[in-house]
Amino acid sequence: MTRTTESSTKSDGTLGDILRRVADYLEWELAEGRSSLLTTPPTAALLKRWPAARRQSPAPSSSRPQPPTPPAAPPPAPTATPEERGAALERIAREAEACRRCPLLATRRHAVPGQGCLTPDIMFVGEAPGEEEDLQGAPFVGAAGQLLTRMIESMGYTREQVFIANVLKCRPPQNRTPLPEEVQNCLPYLREQIRTLRPKVLVTLGGVPTRALLGLTAGITQVRGQWRSFEGIPLMPTFHPSYLLRQPSAKREAWEDLKAVLARLGRTPPPRRNLAPPDRRSAPA
C-alpha cells in the first residue's frame, strides 16, 4: 500500500487532528494484516492513556482523510535512561532475530538490527544488510560501510557516537531491492528503534529508507537535501553510500546534505586531515 506524500500529511496540531491521525494509522496497520505493535515503555504508557483521550476528543469518521496517514509525533522519552534504551533496543533486536513475518529468515545468516550510541545526535538509516553485514550481524561493514564511516568521520563523529540501522533487518537474496511487503513487515522494528532513541536528526541513505519513513513515492534525487520530519524528528534524505561509490561526482551533493545536518546540530565540520585532490576538496573522498 502506498503511503501519502509529505504535502498531504500536514497536521493542524489540534488534539482532535492528532487523535484522528493515530486512529488512521492503527487502522492502516490492521489493514496491512498486523494485529499487534512493538512498543517502548513510553509508547505503552501513552497507549494506556489513549481511551480517555479518545472520549474527550472524538474524530468524526466522515472527516478522516483517505488514505490513512502516519501518526503525529509521540512525546519524546526524556526519562528513558541509556539503560532503558539499551534494554528496549535489545528487546527489538531479539524480536527481529525471531521474526517470521517474511521468507528472508530462510536465506539470511544473521539478522542485523543496528548498532551505535544510545543517545545519538544522528541516526543513519540504510536499506538492508548486504553480504558482509549478513555474515557479521552488523550494519554497514562492507564497502559501502567503509564510505559511510568516512562520511561520519568527516562530520566530526565516530561510528560509536551515532546510531546506524536499516529498514530491513535481514538480507534480501543477492542484495536485491527490498519488496514493498518486506519493507512494511520490517518497518515496525525501525520505527520502535527511532522512538526509543529519539535522535536529534535522522539521515536516510537512499530512496528505500526515505520512502519508507516518509511515505513518499518520490525518488531520492527529488528529495535529497530537503529537510523533512519523521514523528517530529528532523530528517535529511541523502544519497546511499553504494550509489556514491558508483557515482563519485554525487559526493559533493551528499556532503552538502551532511553539512546541513551539522548546521542543524550547531556544529561545523572539523578540519580535513587527508585532503582530497583540489577538485574534490569539499567532499569526503
Ligand code: URA
Ligand atoms: N547497505 C545498506 O543499506 N545497509 C547496510 O547495512 C549495508 C549496505
